[in-house]
Amino acid sequence: MDNSFVFVIFGSTGDLTRNKLIPAFYHLIQNPDFSATFKIIAIGRRDYCTDEYLSEIYGTIVNKISMFNDDIWKCLSGKIEYLKMDLTDQLDYKLLEESLAVCHENIGVQNTIYYFATAPEFFPLMSQNLVHYGLNKLETGYQRIVIEKPFGYDLSTATYYNRTLNDAFSEESIFRIDHFLGKEMIQNIFYLRFTNIVFEKVWNHNCIKSVQIIVDEEFGIENRGSYYDKSGALRDMVQNHLLQMLALVGMDSPDSFNDKNMVEQKLKVLEKIRLSDDIVLGQYSGYSDIKDITLGSNTETFVALKCFIDNDKWKTTPFFLRTGKKLDSKTTEIIIEFKDNEGYLPLDNIQNNVLVIKVQPEEGLYFRFNAKKPGVMNRIQTNALDYCQTCNIDYRSPEAYEKLLDEVIKGDQTLFSSWRELQISWHIIDQIADKKASLTVHQYNEGSTGPAASDLMMKRNNTMWMKDVFI
Known part of the structure; x- marks a missing residue:
C-alpha cells in the first residue's frame, strides 16, 4: 500500500x-x-x-x-x-x-x-x-x-549540517520543520491575502504604514538552560519563526499553492531584507540564576528590531519584529497598520485602519474601521469587525504538528523551510550577531512588556507597539 x-x-x-x-x-x-x-x-x-x-x-x-x-x-x-x-x-x-x-x-x-x-x-x-x-x-x-530547529548555530554550522544531510538524502526528501508554519492562522495569511481582493490591492507601501510581527511568551527558558544560553532569542525565534512570518506577509502571489512556487516568492522577500540600526536586546531579571546558565551571561531573551524589504512593493514600509520570554502574556499577532486617511473627509477623530491577524492564543482576525456615529451630528466613531475562530464551540484547531506530520506523509514540502531560506535567514542573524558587541542587553522585569528601550525605539519611529491596543 x-x-x-x-x-x-x-x-x-x-x-x-x-x-x-x-x-x-x-x-x-x-x-x-x-x-x-x-x-x-x-x-x-x-x-x-x-x-x-x-x-x-x-x-x-x-x-x-x-x-x-x-x-x-x-x-x-x-x-x-x-x-x-x-x-x-x-x-x-x-x-x-x-x-x-x-x-x-x-x-x-x-x-x-x-x-x-x-x-x-x-x-x-x-x-x-x-x-x-x-x-x-x-x-x-x-x-x-x-x-x-535549531538547524545550526550560525550560517557556517548550518551549511555543514546541510551538506551532511544532502550526502544522505535528496533535497526533496528533507523536511525542515518550523512548527509556526503549521499553525492555522499562519497558513491563513496566504488565503486572507490572495482570496480577498479588498486586502491584496492595498497590500503595499502606498497604503500600509507599518507591519508589526509580535511573538510574546509568558514562560521562561524552563529546563533548556544549556541550549538556550548558546542560542538566545535571535537564533531560537527570529531566525525561523519571525522571518518566516515576515516572508508570508511580504511575498507576492505565487502561481499556485505548492512548495516550489511558495519558496520562490518567500525567497524574493528574504533576499531583500535590510536591517536598520534599530535593534533592542533584553534579558529578563533572574535569568542568570537558572540552572546551566553561564555566570554573567549576556544572552538575550528579548529582541525588537526594525527592518525593510527593499523592493518596489514595500520600499518605504517598516517591519517591526518583537519576541521575548517572561513577558506579560502569551500572544502571537501580525498587525497591519494602514496609512492616515488624509485628503478624504475633513473630519475629526478619524483613526487609521488596522488589521490584526491573531495567531495565538486566540485565533482570528480583527479589523478597525471608521463610520458615522449614530445621531444628528456628523461625527466619526471607530468600529471593529472581530472574527474569533476559536470561539466556535465545535471548533478544534489542529495542532501544528498534526498538520505538518500529515504533510510529511504526503510528501508535500509547502509548509516547510527550504535550505535556501535557512541560508538567507542565517546570514541575516549573523549580521545582527556581529553587531551584538556594540549593543546593550537591557534588563527587564518578569511579567512586563520588555525593556523600556523597545518602547523608546518605537517612539523614535513615531509609532507604538499595538499588541492588544485595539482588542
Missing part, C-alpha cells in the same frame, strides 16, 4: 515526542481522511521494553489531550515499538535495520520517515550511520527525513 509507512523517532524519550509527536498521531488516526497503515519505532537510550516506554509516556499524553479516549490510545499504542539503541554507536544501527525489515514486511512497503528529535550536532553522525546500513536508500518506496 502506497500510503503505508514506518515512522522512526530518534530521541523518543524527550519532551518533543511526548508533547507533540505522539499527540499528533493520536489526533491523525481519528481523522476519517487519514487512512494510512503505519508503525512507529521509538528509539531511545533508556533501558525500556515497549510496555515500559508506553507506560512512561502515558501520563503526559493523558494530560496533553483533552477528552482523552483510552480506545484511541489502545489503537495508537499498538502501533508503537520501543527500540533501545545508542544513536552515536554505528553498530546499534544494525538493530534498527532488523526492526525496519520486520515492519516493512508487515506493512508491505519500505516507505520510511526518520524524525531527528535530537540536538543538531547529532545530525551528521546519525545520517552517516543510516548511510552505512543503506537505510537512506532502500530498494523500494520513499525514505524521508524530518529535522527540528
Whole structure:
C-alpha cells in the first residue's frame, strides 16, 4: 500500500515526542481522511521494553489531550515499538535495520520517515550511520527525513549540517520543520491575502504604514538552560519563526499553492531584507540564576528590531519584529497598520485602519474601521469587525504538528523551510550577531512588556507597539 509507512523517532524519550509527536498521531488516526497503515519505532537510550516506554509516556499524553479516549490510545499504542539503541554507536544501527525489515514486511512497503528529535550536532553522525546500513536508500518506496530547529548555530554550522544531510538524502526528501508554519492562522495569511481582493490591492507601501510581527511568551527558558544560553532569542525565534512570518506577509502571489512556487516568492522577500540600526536586546531579571546558565551571561531573551524589504512593493514600509520570554502574556499577532486617511473627509477623530491577524492564543482576525456615529451630528466613531475562530464551540484547531506530520506523509514540502531560506535567514542573524558587541542587553522585569528601550525605539519611529491596543 502506497500510503503505508514506518515512522522512526530518534530521541523518543524527550519532551518533543511526548508533547507533540505522539499527540499528533493520536489526533491523525481519528481523522476519517487519514487512512494510512503505519508503525512507529521509538528509539531511545533508556533501558525500556515497549510496555515500559508506553507506560512512561502515558501520563503526559493523558494530560496533553483533552477528552482523552483510552480506545484511541489502545489503537495508537499498538502501533508503537520501543527500540533501545545508542544513536552515536554505528553498530546499534544494525538493530534498527532488523526492526525496519520486520515492519516493512508487515506493512508491505519500505516507505520510511526518520524524525531527528535530537540536538543538531547529532545530525551528521546519525545520517552517516543510516548511510552505512543503506537505510537512506532502500530498494523500494520513499525514505524521508524530518529535522527540528535549531538547524545550526550560525550560517557556517548550518551549511555543514546541510551538506551532511544532502550526502544522505535528496533535497526533496528533507523536511525542515518550523512548527509556526503549521499553525492555522499562519497558513491563513496566504488565503486572507490572495482570496480577498479588498486586502491584496492595498497590500503595499502606498497604503500600509507599518507591519508589526509580535511573538510574546509568558514562560521562561524552563529546563533548556544549556541550549538556550548558546542560542538566545535571535537564533531560537527570529531566525525561523519571525522571518518566516515576515516572508508570508511580504511575498507576492505565487502561481499556485505548492512548495516550489511558495519558496520562490518567500525567497524574493528574504533576499531583500535590510536591517536598520534599530535593534533592542533584553534579558529578563533572574535569568542568570537558572540552572546551566553561564555566570554573567549576556544572552538575550528579548529582541525588537526594525527592518525593510527593499523592493518596489514595500520600499518605504517598516517591519517591526518583537519576541521575548517572561513577558506579560502569551500572544502571537501580525498587525497591519494602514496609512492616515488624509485628503478624504475633513473630519475629526478619524483613526487609521488596522488589521490584526491573531495567531495565538486566540485565533482570528480583527479589523478597525471608521463610520458615522449614530445621531444628528456628523461625527466619526471607530468600529471593529472581530472574527474569533476559536470561539466556535465545535471548533478544534489542529495542532501544528498534526498538520505538518500529515504533510510529511504526503510528501508535500509547502509548509516547510527550504535550505535556501535557512541560508538567507542565517546570514541575516549573523549580521545582527556581529553587531551584538556594540549593543546593550537591557534588563527587564518578569511579567512586563520588555525593556523600556523597545518602547523608546518605537517612539523614535513615531509609532507604538499595538499588541492588544485595539482588542
